[in-house]
Amino acid sequence: MRSGLTNIQWCPGCGDFLIIMALKNAFKELEIASHNRVVVSGVGCSGKASQYVDGYAAETLHGRAVPFATGVKLTNNNLTVVIMGGDGDGYGIGMGHFIHACRRNVDMVYIVFDNENYALTTGQASPTTPLGAKTKTTPDGNTTAPIDALKLATDAGCGFAKMGHSKDFKGLKELIKEAIEYPGFALINVIQDCPSFKRWGD
Numbered sequence: 001m002r003s004g005l006t007n008i009q010w011c012p013g014c015g016d017f018l019i020i021m022a023l024k025n026a027f028k029e030l031e032i033a034s035h036n037r038v039v040v041s042g043v044g045c046s047g048k049a050s051q052y053v054d055g056y057a058a059e060t061l062h063g064r065a066v067p068f069a070t071g072v073k074l075t076n077n078n079l080t081v082v083i084m085g086g087d088g089d090g091y092g093i094g095m096g097h098f099i100h101a102c103r104r105n106v107d108m109v110y111i112v113f114d115n116e117n118y119a120l121t122t123g124q125a126s127p128t129t130p131l132g133a134k135t136k137t138t139p140d141g142n143t144t145a146p147i148d149a150l151k152l153a154t155d156a157g158c159g160f161a162k163m164g165h166s167k168d169f170k171g172l173k174e175l176i177k178e179a180i181e182y183p184g185f186a187l188i189n190v191i192q193d194c195p196s197f198k199r200w201g202d
């Protein structure tokens with residue numbers, strides 16, 4: 001059980017701050033106490049999120065937060081389980097787990113921090129990088145079309161797949177509350193500001 005961690009290592013202006021604030025407020029408004037919830041994250045800037053929310057937490061391996069969280073939920077169904085990770089984590093290396101989680105419909109919330117790049121490793125193209133975007137690995141502009149995460153999730157059987165934005169704090173908090181109360185696997189893809197590496201529009 002972690003509490004009171006304040007040494008936050010994100011860049012000034014990073015959208016990740018607002019996403020965890022929205023989650024913390026959603027927990028508060030739904031009166032989900034810290035001993036009744038678990039935040040599981042992958043690896044990346046977004047992967048640090050589990051360290052910054054009081055309560056039970058696990059920072060797992062790159063792309064492996066979803067199966068880890070599934071194990072937690074199946075072990076103790078009374079826990080509220082929230083998964084947090086990047087677009088690279090969930091839709092790149094973790095894509096297989098993501099699709100099967102949509103099929104299995106285990107009651108968890110998956111918040112994807114979609115900054116459209118691999119940020120912790122300093123800005124390579126990811127599965128959601130838009131066409132034409134210039135990144136470290138696409139210096140002349142990305143030529144690979146981005147995935148449509150909500151469509152993929154829905155096609156795989158997910159009944160709650162919605163889009164949020166890190167700039168819309170209130171809307172995101174309400175969306176997270178809705179997702180927690182949804183009785184199944186709920187995906188929120190949050191378009192997230194990354195002032196250090198995302199140098200294109202939303």
Ligand SMILES: Cc1ncc(C[n+]2csc(CCOP(=O)(O)OP(=O)(O)O)c2C)c(N)n1
Pocket residue numbers: 043044045046047062085086087088089090113115117118119120121126
């Ligand atoms: C198996 C494995 N491969 C590669 C890495 C290196 N790595 C660390 S973070 C990261 C990318 C993170 O990008 P994303 O998941 O989009 O999260 P962000 O940092 O943008 O929040 C990579 C490739 C790793 N830690 N483990």
Ligand code: SF4
Pocket residue numbers: 009010011013014015016045046115119120193194195196197
């Ligand atoms: S690199 Fe981007 S995602 Fe990572 S902490 Fe900085 S602004 Fe946030």
